[in-house]
Amino acid sequence: MKFSIAKKSKLVARKWLNLKSKADEFYADDIFEGPLLRKTEYGTPVRLEPYASQGTGLKNISIFVATWNVGGITPYNGLNLDDWLHSSCPADIYVLGFQEIVPLNAGNILGVEDNGPAAKWLALIRQTLNSSKRSYSSDESNYSLVASKQMVGMFLCVWVRSDLRQHVRDLRVSCVGRGLMGYFGNKGSISISMSFQGTSFCFVCSHLASGEKGCDMIRRNYDVMEILKRTHFPQMDKILREKTSESILEHDRVIWLGDLNYRLALQHADTKKLVEKNDWEALLHKDQLLIEKKTGNIFEGWNEGNIYFPPTYKYCKNSDQYAGENSVSRTKGRTPAWCDRILWYGKGLRQLCYVRGESKFSDHRPVYSIFMADIKMLDKIN
Template sequence: MGSNNFIADINPDSMEMETMMESRPSDNINISKKNSTAPQSINHQIFAGSWNVGGVSPPEVLDIQEWLRPNHINPPANIYVLGFQEIVPLNAANIVVRSENRKICEKWNSLIRAALNDPDSKNNITQDFRCIISKQMVGILLSVWVRSDLCQYIRQLSVSCVGCGLMGCLGNKGSVSVRFWLHETSFCFVCSHLASGGKEGDQRRRNANAAEILSRTTFPPGPFPNFTTKILDHDRVIWLGDLNYRIYLPDATTQYLVEKQKWNLLLEYDQLKVELMEGHVFEGWHEGVINFAPSYKYYKNSELYFGCDEKRKHNKRRAPAWCDRIIWFGKGLKQNQYDRGELKLSDHRPVRAIFMAEIKNVSMTNIHVNGDQTSIIEHKLQLLCFDHKKIQNNIYQRT
């Protein structure tokens, strides 16, 4: 179910090619040892957010700054990775036809753009974030936004979709994944909606969905040997979404502990925590400390959990749970924040995490091409368009 049919502010192919062609290689190439630098790294903050919006189309007046920019401060990150689930109702027509509802995607992207690029009210500083990719599969939407001055350093941007819902392949459940290189560090972001259900054994279906996503997600191999093609091949990986894991307790007990805000006790029975500890899923992955209330299940436009209002009758009771999660894999990621927003559009609350990501700097090793500096990685990309042997022989002769 891989696809390159996506929308973005900037054509990813043109972003890459423009940088590739800035300095046209010629015979006048040499490596400058005098100006080469020791390996360096830079840090960028990454905001990862996930929200199951319950098939509700967002009103034009919906203000998502509370989620993306708490207290209306400057955006706390340089890269925003926003995943949504159920942006359309998961009915038979949407699942089987798998039509991409461009209008609903544009609505969400318009709200994101307004929230990120709204001037800082204190300093009147206008930000410039651009959507580098936005991809939908049925109800899943993954939208990635980058500060405009960083766009030129992004390479090998691609997407991969995996459906593991009805019949094991339809897109009512599954994932949309995005990968790219920033400078000389590879990133992969996975937005997923795993199997639902609070019955005994449902957690095994969620585990199976996660394993399917890891095994079936593939990206184009790229121009170099051993290039990243699978999720775990990348340097920094963040997985977000409605993972749907519940709590191993009777509903009444869960409700009581939620009312008392006994998060530590509840987390001892959280399915994802238990499955992680027992090695059944996400081996080697990490999750930050949870100090916030369960994100599911609420009455819409309410602060009440489903089933807590005695005036409303229900055929089903849905105990609160931390269905919406953000986890990560790999070194070079430090989580600085993990909490939730309080938007009430759906029966889920959005969650967010802010990471500090270590990134290999593009200036780690310098090559001079006609007097212009470029990185080893950029130069390798340039070589694709020209005569390999001639240029390489010239480099060896001059060094």
């Protein structure tokens, strides 16, 4: 028994040290070499021009933001993402967050990180975004991956139109584990910080504590507070420019996406009746996130668009039927809920839509939103 405990303790320690040592690392198409970006397998060399700290005006860019809990299922070759990523006019930036890209078992939580599913998702996204349907020009690649980061089952990637890549800088990542022992990455957040011209952005992808009990809601609230407290971005070496943002709320524009796991404060039978009537308004009065936000317990000052779509969780696999709706289903029953959400903080963001996709790939439906963001334009230094 003593040997077993000691062995497990060493495994936990190795995993913890590995998480800490790689917390600031991320993958992108481009590799920084001073003012240049060196060409990699997919990347295009880009010269980062020096800019003055004062701007000359504002412009707008469009941002497509999506979150999807894929239930630990690895995507198969040929999985069609068109209905999800081609649901609108091409955006300038795509921010795509995933939860459970690997099963949340002990091997994946405590063992070596499995990057295989993330690579498959990246390949599918690249193929979909850069298909001929979306072509802006004759360039070989229309979108560049500027940052991607995995922490156990969470995965966040940011794509930018290749002709706009030169305006993106100060890329940094920060991870907060809120799972096992309050620090492991089966729950928590990945945040990506970047600047587009003179405007700073922070994109937070999270997977909060699960469960339908009242104490589980309190754990989710605490997760949010800890993520805001513990997310810290390293300072960049900068010349003739201002200090970079170190915390989430120091950024000009912040978007938080993910499986927040907030449930409905309602019995299953009552929820089922309202779902059958498509009475989303009545159900939303019992939504834990809206209640907690309104009372000021969490996300004070944050915004969320109106919800006009059905609850996104939990579905039977390859079905439009919620889990546990009939006695034939072997899927464990869960009270339907809007677990998957997108919120934003700060001025200069205008939400154009807030909808869900209808892919039956997992027990969650993907949710996406499109924003227009105000950008401070900077003068080039001659």
